[in-house]
Amino acid sequence: MSSGAEALPQVWIIGTGLIGASIGLALRRAGAEPVLQDQSVTAMTLARDLGAGRLGPRLGYDDDGHPEPDLVVVATPPDITPAVVADALRRWPGATVTDVASVKGVIRHDLVRLGAPLERYVGSHPMAGRERSGAIAARPDLFEGRAWVVCADEGTEPAAVERVERVARAVGSVVSRLTPDEHDAAVAAVSHVPQLAASLVAARLEPLSEHAVGLAGQGVRDVTRIAASDPGLWTQILAGNAGSVRAVLTSLRDELDGVIGALEDLEHGLDEDAPGARAVLARAIADGNAGHSRIPGKHGAAPTAYALVSVVVDDRPGELARLFADIGEAGINLEDLRLDHGLGLPFGVAEVSVVPAAAGPLEDALLARGWQLHS
Amino acid sequence: MSSGAEALPQVWIIGTGLIGASIGLALRRAGAEPVLQDQSVTAMTLARDLGAGRLGPRLGYDDDGHPEPDLVVVATPPDITPAVVADALRRWPGATVTDVASVKGVIRHDLVRLGAPLERYVGSHPMAGRERSGAIAARPDLFEGRAWVVCADEGTEPAAVERVERVARAVGSVVSRLTPDEHDAAVAAVSHVPQLAASLVAARLEPLSEHAVGLAGQGVRDVTRIAASDPGLWTQILAGNAGSVRAVLTSLRDELDGVIGALEDLEHGLDEDAPGARAVLARAIADGNAGHSRIPGKHGAAPTAYALVSVVVDDRPGELARLFADIGEAGINLEDLRLDHGLGLPFGVAEVSVVPAAAGPLEDALLARGWQLHS
Incomplete structure (x- = not known):
């Protein structure tokens, strides 16, 4: 259907929620014409109306007259993924089948139980999502710059792996090859726990109380931002990665027990020196320092320490525009930004991250333009 | 020393680190002339050089020839705060003494043991801080819009409470009255845990592994941002609030044990239905939803749902300036912003929060100016 240096396979997308519809939008932007399938006629026609591809037959209905897929992308909820993958492998003996579930071991385990031909199956996991769901929240750039994990083993056909990776690159992702166990252990630590x-x-x-919760600052806001997530989806994800999540969580619980024990020693021995207790607390915070330093910086590079320039910004239209215009005119590239709003006051502080060498020139430029700042 | 509608008391600041020096800077901006004291001549003269006030005698040295304080603000590390407070209460029989430690019960407990005259002591806690420490990181706007907890009881002189609250308002804080126990329980839940x-x-x-940690997305980055904090300071804070932290942490550990048990049931019964296990997982996520919704929105108001407009921004100087200029020209007030950088790609996505009614007009305005966006 498409031409170019890397011709895209004929793709069928089964499941037209956020992820499936976003893959459709991204593939159409890349010149392909994916076929859309869902159990729900509403879901598949909505995805078609939004530009994610053309309608295939409703899932489970006759597919005569449609071009046979080279690659089937199963983007259903994790619970029903194995059955849909097994069915696709049986229906199209020449096709590669992948899925996008955020757990990989349990899907493979179920496919073995179902007797599916695993040489044409390639589990994958695009590391992208949103706080909203459904085709209506889909966007063609959802995967751009994101890791797309591809899980193959010695039994997987090389051509099948190549098809999946071609599509992952076509939607803008960076391919990362892991085994299912490596994937599940990694996402347990970096996402599920x-x-x-x-x-x-x-x-x-x-x-x-209202008074108590009113003391909440930026720290607890950051720690709990993802606590607004959907219980239904997360129950499927956690249940599907029970072993790996349990392992990481048990290690966390063991350290937590040590911290609670140290706090008990300090609590009951308020006027004594509680030998060893403070070392347990200091170790917990220091180990967190070490783990935190492992998180890569932006653009997948090694962690970078940016310099912070803090600017007082009135909370009214145009003030941030003026700030960013001034930063742009100074020729300085902003690496990151955090807006910190005051409590009950009509202004906030914009914390602007720049490469360390740019901090001095930026401060000079902003002061010269009348901004109030403090380094 | 100062005039105006609310004359400021003569303030001595003991301890010229981040908090003490910032209070000095803020009070000078408000027209007062605080006296600075520290154990370290370097620390107190640095704070003086930065504009935080004028030099008093070095801590522990003779203070003849200096004006007697109306209010002493003890801003030392929590461990030595009770001894410094007790000493100040003895030295200046007409003065009010406050401290800024982030724990309150243990300070009061120690003051009782030291036989200090508590009617002139008012514990307080400005809810402000930075990831950096020392006078060099101080800023006069550190407290603006932040809660300043004031802990008084029936034994405290009303005039003493009034002096502390006048200074808290002078540096821009919003006063919040709590008992020491209420304070310690609140910060255990919103900060220490x-x-x-x-x-x-x-x-x-x-x-x-590098591959595994490379899958880290925005979620784990937010959850672990404050894990970069200082182990020494946090050991003092946690040890000083051992009882309240232990209580909240034990409740967390009990729910965690339930989650681990549910995961074990699911792990060992991979092919069975593990009765009740999924309900435990769903309940943990749903309870998190309920707690998260308690966090007040910006400006101390009730939580507000903002609409999100996502814009693709090239990663080069001037692009964000152009975006914010366009938002400003559209006359729309930006409520919050999150920059989301791609992995290995030269652009990012700016997620712009606005009041829901402004989302449509903003999208129209940005599309008309050539931006790529998706709602």
Whole structure:
């Protein structure tokens, strides 16, 4: 259907929610014409109306008269993914089938139980999502610059892996090859356990008084932002990665027990020196420092320490525009920005991150233009 | 020393680190002339050089020839705060003494043991801080719009409370009255437990491979941002609030044990239905939803749902300037902004929050100016 240096395979997308519809939009932008399928006629026609591809037959209905797929992308909820993948592998003996579920081991386990031909199956996981769901929230740039994990093993046909990776690159992703176990262990630590921790911390706020919760600052806001996530989807994800999440969570719980023990020693021995207790607390914070430093910086590079320039910004239209115009005129590239709003006051502080060498020139430029700042 | 509708008391600041020096800068901006004291001549003269006030005698040295304070603000590390407060109460029988430690019960407990005259002591806690420490990081706007907790009881002189609150308002804070126990329970939930959770989650990243940690997205970055905090200071804070932190942490640990149990049921019964296990997981996420919704929105108002407009922004100087100029020209007030950088790609996505009624007009305005966006 498309031409170019890397011709795209004929793709069928099964499941036209946020991820499936976004893949459709991105593939059409890349010149392909994907076929859309869903259990729900409303969901598949909505995705078509939004420009994600052309309508195939409703899932489970006769598909005569439609071009046979080279690649089937199963983007259904994780619970029904194995059955849909197995069915696609049987229906189209020449096709590669992939899925996009955020757990990989349990899908493979179920496919083995279902007797599916695994040499044409390539599990994958685009590391992208939104706080909203459904085709209506889809966007063609959802995957741009994001990792797309591809899980193959020695039994997987090389041509199948190549088809999946071609599509991953076509939608703008960066391919990362991991085994299913490596994938599941990684997402347990970088995604599933952080989600549970955010939820458990947020739940502690529920019984607080208005006065108490009014003391919440930026720290707890950051820690609990993802606690607004959907319980239904997360129950499927956590249940599907139970082993890996349990392993990471148990290690966290063991350290937590040590911290609670140290706090008990300090609490009951308020006037004594509670030997060893402070070392446990200091170690917990220091280990967190070490782990935090492992997170890569922007653009996938090694962690970078940016310099911070803080600017007082009135909370009215045009003030941030004026600030950014002034930064742009100074010829300085802004690396990151955090807006910090005051409590009950009509202004905030914009914390502007720049490469360290640019901080001095930026401060000079902003002061010369009348901004109030403090380094 | 100063005039105006609310004359400021003569303030001595003992301890010229980040908080003490920032109070000095803010009070000078408000027209007062605070006296600075520290154990370290370097620390107090640096704060003086930065404009935080005028030099008093070095802490512990003779203070003849200096005006007697109306209010002493003790801004030392929490560990030595009670001894410094008790000494100030003895030295100046007409003065009010406050401290700014982020724990309140243990300070009061120690003052009782030291036999200090508590009617002139008012514990307080300005809810402000930075990721950097020392006078060099001080800024006069550090407290603007932030809560300043004031802890008084029936034994406290009303005039003493009034002096502390006048200074809190003078530096731009919003006064919040709590008892020491209420304060300590509140900060355990909104600050100390989130800090420990962030540290414990971040520590789980330490042993990961480069590939695994490369999958880190915005979620884990937000959850672990404060894991970069200082172990020495946090050991003092956690040890000083051991009882309240232990209580919140134990409740978290109990729910965590339930989650681990549910995951074990699901892990060992991979092919069975593990009765009740999914309900435990769904409840953990749903309880997090409920707690998260308690966090007040910006400006201390009730939580507000803003509409999100996402814009693709090239990663070069001037692009954000152009975006903000266009938003400003559209006459629309930006409520919040999050920059989301792609992995290995030369652009990012700016997620712009506006009041819901402004989202449509903003999208129209940005599309008309050639921006690529998706709602």
